Amino acid sequence: MAIKEKFSVSLDRDVLASIRKIAGAGRVSEWLNEAALLRLQEGIVAELEREYGPVPPEIAAEIETAWPA
């Protein structure tokens, strides 16, 4: 179980309102945590692409086909 830490951030009011609407009552922290993990994951994908080059399109197409419906 990950250890949680409280800290204060400032968000645009309209952005926060949209997050509250999407995330649901009492789940803003979880939503933001997952959004942050996704950004970190995007960074890994980008870093690997910088190092190894882009994924060949035929492989990307193959994985898209193999993706569960």
Next chain:
Amino acid sequence: MARLKRLVLDSGALSALAAGDPRMRAWVAMATKRQMLLGIPAPVLAETLTGQPADAAVHRVIPAPSSVIDTTRDIGREAGRLRYRAKRPDATIDALVLATAATLPGSILLTGDIADMTALAAELAPTTTIEVRSIS
């Protein structure tokens, strides 16, 4: 909002990603595009890491420590049941990986050992909603 689904990696998948394998990179890129988070069952670390400097390549593809999913008592018990029912006495780690993925509804488990994992997955409860895919 439901929690995001997971792309769960076994040790073959994690090692391949760390080595820059294009198929694994495609899986992770696709998962990210579809808003799925990486999930690494804790026993995968035991099979993948060595405590040597080369581990850095593995650590850098794990987004955060919380991407590693702890093994609970229930997961351990389910893994034992799967291993026994599938007659795969040596597949302890695979069983732990599968039992972990099974706690994450809608997840996709990527494996480098599709034969063992498929045999174990056949023993999952019919209500389990995970998919098992080979990395090759």
